[in-house]
Amino acid sequence: MSAPTVSKVLNGRADVAPATRARVEELLRDHGYRRRRAEATRSPLIDLVFHELESAWAMEVIRGVENVARDAGLSVVLSESAGRLTPGRTWADQVAARRPHGVILVLSGLDESQRALLTSRSIPFVVMDPAGDPGVDVPSIGATNWQGGLAATRHLVDLGHTRIGAISGPTRMMCSRARIDGYRAALETAGLPVDPDLVMTGDFHHEAGYRQGLELLRRPDRPTAVFAGNDLQALGLYEAARELGLRIPQDLSVVGFDDLPVARWVGPPLTTVRQPLMEMAEAAARLVLDLGRDDGSTTATRVELATSLEARSSTGAPAVA
Amino acid sequence: MSAPTVSKVLNGRADVAPATRARVEELLRDHGYRRRRAEATRSPLIDLVFHELESAWAMEVIRGVENVARDAGLSVVLSESAGRLTPGRTWADQVAARRPHGVILVLSGLDESQRALLTSRSIPFVVMDPAGDPGVDVPSIGATNWQGGLAATRHLVDLGHTRIGAISGPTRMMCSRARIDGYRAALETAGLPVDPDLVMTGDFHHEAGYRQGLELLRRPDRPTAVFAGNDLQALGLYEAARELGLRIPQDLSVVGFDDLPVARWVGPPLTTVRQPLMEMAEAAARLVLDLGRDDGSTTATRVELATSLEARSSTGAPAVA
Incomplete structure (x- = not known):
């Protein structure tokens, strides 16, 4: 493994083979390296990844994230994992290269190597409305x-x-x-x-x-x-x-x-x-920004917001048989 | 005006007063400067700006832009001009700093200084479904x-x-x-x-x-x-x-x-x-990428896609009075 390759990985360049990148990341982790001063090099972006954009409720989620991002002076980068439950490898490399303040995954998870890549870059992530069981150490926002x-x-x-x-x-x-x-x-x-x-x-x-x-x-x-x-x-x-x-x-x-x-x-x-989709998205965005501050003040990292019945006109007593 | 200030403007840094930035940009324009080799420094992003995200059809537009962006290996940055018909100054500075491949404005326009800023950075833009009259030299995609x-x-x-x-x-x-x-x-x-x-x-x-x-x-x-x-x-x-x-x-x-x-x-x-909202969005995304290639091959920069009547069950002959 050449020094230029290591340098490319450290600089988040895209022209490194995934396997090579994974090996370098692993080496660094094994030696206890963790990137410092990430704050200084972060782009003013939040990444928002959807399982699929077809869901009509995606718009509610986008609006919630957009609300929090705007207040924090950040823009939202939107991706779609195109129906797969984990986004592709290229996606993770792109995120590592652009260094957003955080990543919000909607109905979507990350595989081990993607998590390792984001962690090595100090890019926090939150899963919204988990599709699978995200694991106890993954911050998540759901509904009851x-x-x-x-x-x-x-x-x-x-x-x-x-x-x-x-x-x-x-x-x-x-x-x-x-x-x-x-x-x-x-x-x-x-x-x-x-x-x-x-x-x-x-x-x-x-x-x-x-x-x-x-x-x-x-x-x-x-x-x-x-x-x-x-x-x-x-x-x-x-x-x-x-x-x-x-x-x-x-x-x-x-x-x-x-x-x-x-x-x-x-x-x-x-x-x-x-x-409360919009509130859930806002909570996810605030949580991921809190995690990025990394000052130990973030306590609740797995939250379920309450659902409530809205009775309208599509329900009534059954007809007498 | 100090050299570091000019350097900050040239590097697209955010910590420059808008008025100062505008003066520098104007000076450069007046002296015939136009940034070269923009391709090399571009981020793999397309900016998509909505007048408001509430519109239920925003999702169709997002999906269309996302389709073209994904094929081109780009991610989509989403912004909302929060009900105003031109996005704010901060937005333009952020876009200038992140250097996307292009900007698509939905039901939204740009003021003179924003257009000048994007042009000076060689960032092409396209207006989709123009809300006002965008001017004959602004590339746009609409419907009939x-x-x-x-x-x-x-x-x-x-x-x-x-x-x-x-x-x-x-x-x-x-x-x-x-x-x-x-x-x-x-x-x-x-x-x-x-x-x-x-x-x-x-x-x-x-x-x-x-x-x-x-x-x-x-x-x-x-x-x-x-x-x-x-x-x-x-x-x-x-x-x-x-x-x-x-x-x-x-x-x-x-x-x-x-x-x-x-x-x-x-x-x-x-x-x-x-x-055809999704097709319109795809056309807008392709147009903005074509404009970015800047090889003179882009001919039609103002396009209206055809609308068509879909007759369903909400229309019928009037009742006889």
Whole structure:
């Protein structure tokens, strides 16, 4: 390994083979090196990485991060990990080279070598709404997904529903597992059976709500209410109900999750679990800046913000059979 | 003016008073200086500036720019001019310091000194969907707004409507003026009167569509159809109609503009004018990168992409009185 190569790695240059960079980083770590005075060389940027930008709620997150960044005199660099749950190697090299004040990962994690690279550069990172289990030492901001699933389903139970279906998000995302577990807990604590045939799996998009909704609603013993997993799937379910001539809420009650702006605009306005996305993004941005100050004052590095039920017009008592 | 100050300006440092920077830049310009070999010192970034991030269609634009940037190995820096139609001075200094490959301004312009600063740094810029008249020498990507307003209104005329209202966007934005002019042209060419009382002014948000919609629909001689200016205003109009017990399309036909994803999901699905936002953003990103190559090959620097009517279920023939 030549001295120029080591120098390139230290200077965060992009023209170094990933394997070489990893070896140099490892060597430095093993010898207890940690970059000093990172503050002085930082760019006035925060990196924000999305699992996918399609999510309608990405805009709420962008606005939250933008609010905190603007107050701190920083600009936001946006990347998309293009559907993969960890961003690519090139991305990590680019981040190491531009030295932002911090990195916020949305529904996205980092692999071991990416974490090591950022740590060696003293670039702090925070995971928002973790898709997997990020590990206890990874700072994260989430929402109380389990409580939200519980509240959504209890609301339907309280209205008198006994056959309640659900459409989950992708099972690889912890947030969608937690919501469905909350749904099950609500049924079980109410003494209602959990029928696995009434729990469908979607991907948090409109189309999945439509397709899985059609399947649920075409059953002879169709549910009278459905917890749709998120707002986009709820809108897909609306479309399925319209197609089958079922009225909401007279023939079918629907609860979403997220409380996107559109939830108030659809007809009928959607009962949903509010997830404070913008506040979560602001909290993530503040946390990552706090971590960058590195003065030991940051205490809570794993935070879940509360969700709350917003009852609107898409839920009601079941029709008497 | 000291040599270190000049050096700071040349190096794009942020710790120079704006007035001082402006004087230095002016001096250099007056003496015919133009920075050379900008390519070598550019950061792998594209700057994307929004008038406001609230616009639901901002996500389509972000995705388009992100697509082109990713292919070119660049990251996207996002800023918001916080409702002002030109971004602040600090922003221009930050951009000059970070030297992106180009700047894309969405519904936003630059003042003279900002343009001069970017030009002196050889940082090309493109305006997308110009809000004002950007001047003939400013490269821009737009959509055929006038044609879209014409097509929306002709569709309603063809269905048999004769009292057709409209809700415009902010009058300071050229795109909203063009749409309303298209609306007027459709009425005039059909031999129908243009009633100024039926043309309301909104701000492209849901709330304005709701408020102005209520006012239009409460008139004793209410219109049987409304061109809502954009999709968000159309959704506000839906809410106003629901509140007044008017059915769409039986009692009221509604046409939007933009074709956001949500237009297909609402009930009834919205007839709207499709604006190819993602393609426009991609075109803007490609144009700004072309301009940066500066090899004289860039010819079309003012482009309008075609709009098209998407007829769905929110429009129909007027009820027989």
